[in-house]
Amino acid sequence: MTRTSDTSFNDTPATPYAFVDLDTVERNIGKMARKLADHQLSHRPHIKTHKTLRLASMQLAAGAVGITVAKLAEAETFAELGIDDILIAFAIVGERNLERLERLHNRIRVSVTVDSWEAAQGLSAVGVRSGKPIRVLIELDGGLHRGGRQPGQDIVDFAVQLRELPGIQIEGIMAYFGLIYRSGNPDAIAADVQNESETIGRVVADLRQAGIAVNTVSSGSTPTAKLCEYAAGVTEVRAGNYIFNDVSAVQMGLAEEADCALRVAATVVSMPLPGMATIDAGTKALTSDRAHHGDGFGIVVGRPDITVAALNEEHGMLRFDPGKVKLSIGDRIEIIPNHSCVIPNLNDYIYGVRGGDVTERIKVDARGRNY
Amino acid sequence: MTRTSDTSFNDTPATPYAFVDLDTVERNIGKMARKLADHQLSHRPHIKTHKTLRLASMQLAAGAVGITVAKLAEAETFAELGIDDILIAFAIVGERNLERLERLHNRIRVSVTVDSWEAAQGLSAVGVRSGKPIRVLIELDGGLHRGGRQPGQDIVDFAVQLRELPGIQIEGIMAYFGLIYRSGNPDAIAADVQNESETIGRVVADLRQAGIAVNTVSSGSTPTAKLCEYAAGVTEVRAGNYIFNDVSAVQMGLAEEADCALRVAATVVSMPLPGMATIDAGTKALTSDRAHHGDGFGIVVGRPDITVAALNEEHGMLRFDPGKVKLSIGDRIEIIPNHSCVIPNLNDYIYGVRGGDVTERIKVDARGRNY
Numbered sequence: 180m181t182r183t184s185d186t187s188f189n190d191t192p193a194t195p196y197a198f199v200d201l202d203t204v205e206r207n208i209g210k211m212a213r214k215l216a217d218h219q220l221s222h223r224p225h226i227k228t229h230k231t232l233r234l235a236s237m238q239l240a241a242g243a244v245g246i247t248v249a250k251l252a253e254a255e256t257f258a259e260l261g262i263d264d265i266l267i268a269f270a271i272v273g274e275r276n277l278e279r280l281e282r283l284h285n286r287i288r289v290s291v292t293v294d295s296w297e298a299a300q301g302l303s304a305v306g307v308r309s310g311k312p313i314r315v316l317i318e319l320d321g322g323l324h325r326g327g328r329q330p331g332q333d334i335v336d337f338a339v340q341l342r343e344l345p346g347i348q349i350e351g352i353m354a355y356f357g358l359i360y361r362s363g364n365p366d367a368i369a370a371d372v373q374n375e376s377e378t379i380g381r382v383v384a385d386l387r388q389a390g391i392a393v394n395t396v397s398s399g400s401t402p403t404a405k406l407c408e409y410a411a412g413v414t415e416v417r418a419g420n421y422i423f424n425d426v427s428a429v430q431m432g433l434a435e436e437a438d439c440a441l442r443v444a445a446t447v448v449s450m451p452l453p454g455m456a457t458i459d460a461g462t463k464a465l466t467s468d469r470a471h472h473g474d475g476f477g478i479v480v481g482r483p484d485i486t487v488a489a490l491n492e493e494h495g496m497l498r499f500d501p502g503k504v505k506l507s508i509g510d511r512i513e514i515i516p517n518h519s520c521v522i523p524n525l526n527d528y529i530y531g532v533r534g535g536d537v538t539e540r541i542k543v544d545a546r547g548r549n550y
Numbered sequence: 551m552t553r554t555s556d557t558s559f560n561d562t563p564a565t566p567y568a569f570v571d572l573d574t575v576e577r578n579i580g581k582m583a584r585k586l587a588d589h590q591l592s593h594r595p596h597i598k599t600h601k602t603l604r605l606a607s608m609q610l611a612a613g614a615v616g617i618t619v620a621k622l623a624e625a626e627t628f629a630e631l632g633i634d635d636i637l638i639a640f641a642i643v644g645e646r647n648l649e650r651l652e653r654l655h656n657r658i659r660v661s662v663t664v665d666s667w668e669a670a671q672g673l674s675a676v677g678v679r680s681g682k683p684i685r686v687l688i689e690l691d692g693g694l695h696r697g698g699r700q701p702g703q704d705i706v707d708f709a710v711q712l713r714e715l716p717g718i719q720i721e722g723i724m725a726y727f728g729l730i731y732r733s734g735n736p737d738a739i740a741a742d743v744q745n746e747s748e749t750i751g752r753v754v755a756d757l758r759q760a761g762i763a764v765n766t767v768s769s770g771s772t773p774t775a776k777l778c779e780y781a782a783g784v785t786e787v788r789a790g791n792y793i794f795n796d797v798s799a800v801q802m803g804l805a806e807e808a809d810c811a812l813r814v815a816a817t818v819v820s821m822p823l824p825g826m827a828t829i830d831a832g833t834k835a836l837t838s839d840r841a842h843h844g845d846g847f848g849i850v851v852g853r854p855d856i857t858v859a860a861l862n863e864e865h866g867m868l869r870f871d872p873g874k875v876k877l878s879i880g881d882r883i884e885i886i887p888n889h890s891c892v893i894p895n896l897n898d899y900i901y902g903v904r905g906g907d908v909t910e911r912i913k914v915d916a917r918g919r920n921y
Contacts (some may be wrong), residue, residue, distance in 0.1 A: 193622070193646060193921040227863060249864040250830075252564070268821040272880050275564060288605065294820055297879040318820075325828045325865045326820035357709070448641040449665055449689075449697035457696045459621075459640070463895055463920040467838040473552070491728070491921060492598060492891060493620040493640065494696045508668040509643050520863060524834055524896075527918055546918075547898055549834040549864060550564040 184233040184357070184531065186539045194446040194511065195460035197522050198530040198537065203440035204234065204422055211404060211421050212241040218407050223247045223266055223397065225419030228520040230545035232260045234422060247397075247417045249279060251279045253547035254289065260544060263287040266316070266397065268353060268417065270298045270326060276463070280311055292353045294318035299341050306346020314350045316397055317341065319382055321356035321375065330382050338391045350369045351395035351414070352386070354379060356472050359402045360440060363472045365432045368402045372409040375399070380412040405433050419514040423519035426470035426478055436478060439515040441522060441529075443477070447510045453501040458512065462494040463525065470517035524549070555604040555902065557910045560743035564830035565653035565817040565882065568893050569901040569908065574811035575605065575793060577735070582775060583612040589778050594618045594637055594768065596790030599891040601916035602900070603631045605793060613783045616659070618788045622650045623919035631915060634658040637768065639724060639788065641697060642671045652676045653781065655684060657886050659803065663724045665689035665698050670712055677717020685721045687768055690753055692746065701753050709762045722766035722785070723757070725750060734843045736803045739773045743780040746768070746770070751783040776804050794890035795850055797841035807849060810886040812893060812900075816866060818881045824872040829883065832864040834896065848885040858885060895920070 194196075215222045224238045225247040235246055235257065245264030248254045254265045262286065269289050271280050283289045284305065293299050293315045306313040317338055320327030328334035334352075342349060356375040362368045375398060383393050399407070399416035407416065420427075423432035423441035445460035465477055467490065476487040477496065485506070488498040495514075499506065516522050523529055524544045531539035552577035563569075582649065586593045595609045596618040606617055606628065616635030619625045625636045635658065642651050642662055654660045655676065664670050664686045677684040688709055691698030705723075713720060727746040731835075733739045746769060756763050770778070770787035778787065791799065794812035799805035816831035836848055839860065847858040847866065856877070859869040887893050894900055894914045902910035 191646065193650070195921055246657070270879075272817055272819045272830075275562065279564070294822070295879050298819070320822050323862075324822050324826050325867050326822050326863060329823070422830075446643055448643045448669070451665070451691050451695050451697050452700070455695050459643075459921075461920075462837070462839065462892060465835070468833065469838075491694075491696060496696050508641075508666050521833060525918065547896065549832075549896075550566055550830075 182540070184541045190262060191537065192530055194444050195464040196530060197422065197441060197443050197526050198532045199440045199541070200442070201531045201533050201538070202349070203438065204237065207327050207422050207424065207438060207440060208237055208241045211418060215404060215407060215416065218410070220410070220413060221415040223415050223417050224422070225249070225268070225417045226253065226257065228419040228422060228523070230523050230543050230548070231541050232257065232544050233263060233541045238422070244415070247419070250549050251276055251283070251504055252550050253402035253545045254283055255279065256548050258283055258287050266290045268292050270294060271302065272298050277305050278539070281305045284309055284313060286327065286332050288316040290350060291317060292316050292318040293341070296340065299344055299347065303344040303346040310344050312348035314343070314348050316351055316395060317349065319352050319354040319379070320547070321354040321383065321398070322359070323357040325357070327354065329535050330378055331385070334382055335385050335389045338386055339389055342391065349391060351393045351397065352382065353397040353402065354397065356403065357400065359400055360427065360431070360471045363431060365406065368431065368433070369406050369409045372403050372406045373405060376409065376411045376413065383412060401428070402431065402433055410467040420520055425519035426515055426517045429478065429515070430470055430472040436515060441519045442480065442513045442515055443522065445512055445514060447506060447512065450506070450508060456499070456506050458495040458497060458499040460491065460495045460514065461490045463492050465490060465495065465514065465516050466518065466521045468518040468521055474515065476539055477516050480513040480515060482512065555910050555912045562908065563901055565815050566835040567901060568812060568897050569812050569903045570811045570836070570912070571778070571793065571813070572902045572904050574612065574809065575608065576792050578795065578809060578811060579608055579612045582789060585684060586775060586778060586787065587613060589781070591778055591781070592786040593783060594786050594788050596620070596639070596788045597624065597628065597792070597916070598762065599790040599793060599894070600893050601914050601919070602912050603628065603915050604912045605723060606730070609793070615786070616809055618790070621920050623921050624916045625654055626650065627916040627919050629654055629658050629851070637661045639663050640789050641665060642850040643669050647766055648672045648676050652680055657682055659863070661685040661721060662689060663687050663689040670715055670718065674715040674717040683717050683719035685719050686712070687721055687724035687766060690725040692725040692729070694726065694728040698725065701749055702756070705753055706756050706760050709757055713762065720775065722764045722768065722770040723753065725853065726771065727769065727774065727799060728771065729803070730771055731842045734802060736777065739802065739804070740777050740780045743777045746774060747780065747782045747784065754783060772799070772803065773804055791891055793866050796890035797844050797886055797888045800849065800886070801841055807851065807886060812890040813851065813884045813886055814893065816883055818877060818879050818883065821877070821879060825870055827868040827870070827877050829866040829868060830864065831866045832861045833884065834863050836861060836866065836887050837889065837892045837896070839889040839892055844888065848887050851884040851886060853883065
């Protein structure tokens, strides 16, 4: 595989910059790999979180069976970099995109999700054209209503129709139960995972009764994967966020601050009034994403008495009790972002850190490849 | 100047992609240039909005006296591309950044804002080292409390202290009255502009009384510039958003939909339930930014009966009345973003459109240069 990280750069990054603690990343990957292996679950991590070959390679080395991507451009990037087993968990629509899929299909092992007759006909044409069937996972709506067939007769009817199309090989189903992020603690999440498991169990039974082979059942987010002892019937999870964790994961009780590998370094540049300080990181470094179940725009590491109260594009506004907190212009702080999955996409490079020192510069290979 | 746009690309962009209607951009630039000239106001547009030489060149050709940037990396990029008069409207803090500033200062006409003694001492050292003083604008806190000295004695005392530092040439003041975006209609905004004008008038009078020369009074956002008939005492505005406009501008009554030059093209990829459709543009194309005074995540052009109800990273969720709206998988829609200033930063290229056809590919020269 191409190497897309370098340790030869000789420049300290200027703030704001995003960095990952590589020891924490390794610990997060190892812990997840062991847990999923213990439960006989395959892992196909979603790489939208990091978009880098460097970290995908670590996930594959730890036992991941392949990767998941959302967009064709991510698949194209990672195929180019040597990854040869990719699930595109997104509907492929339009002739232009079908041509792109065909090129990938002729080159690597690619699977795609499908949830509409319109998209299915396109995939069928590609499968016929290329002389080998396209592997598809039928998308099941996990309750978020952003895509997928409905549990019950709807998904069965669709599968039966789909089976008749030439050029398509049904591998199984794919679901995303994204509502799990609305649950604020491990007990509620465990109940969500059980519900996910039961819904999937019924759907798979219905499909099998209709004569549809279901070899792969791909489901699960990071919360599902972290509580996979409550999952049954799933064969593969796509957890992605776990590699970094973030404020949402902390607020949901799924991670400690020390498990949060991705951080943004920033510098205090102004202190206009007592109890107020401004840093050089705004939405272009941290995004406007809010945390599930949390206020503010990130956790200031080691400074629980400082809040990131607001962000403009290039400014972050800190608030604190001036009687208790000492802060000066020029101070460097580190912020755990609300939502780590959107940070690498903002950067050409993120920096790898060990023991507090920047040791490598990691190219964000698929930055901006969201089409 | 280097050319950073090309008309020779021969590929239709895959959705989602951001594009600008160049006729609308020209109209927006021309209208603003005429209005500011009528009121004897210089224009130094903030290029954080578009981050491209292509559009900055159009603004300069229309009479802009130079550009404003927020970050050193933006200044470095545009200096490299041939722009030689740049205001960095951001505090420069830390030795590393002072060295970067010195290189720029030795090469082009650069001005910087300052609001702290710590930063002032650094600037002074650079001015002394380089043998020519650094031009500074003292930042006045316009009420947002993200930086700046307070009106009254605070800014006067700071200016008097600053004047004693070697290597510094005080040009005047810089203010940003960002609270103006909290006002929801032109009447309220006009009152804000009058308030901005009065505050600035008092500060400038105080400074002059203390013997501080104030040649440049840089203030004003796009709303201020659009209602500059209510401004007095300001010599230069930094309006940036006006070149594109966005949902906030529409909601504030400062622009019509037809004045919104920047749009994101997206494709309907799934229709999981009646009244629901999913597009391939999520926060990585549109950001999570909310509009001032508006709901949803963008305006669907020509489809007022469709709302962009929610965004995930790569999915946008449309909601509509299925009895009234016809929408199909594969349909292409165009979205006016809530906040146009954050969109080019997500893309390597934005596309130039005339009469509905993509005619050029514009490099986002300073994409990601937020440090």
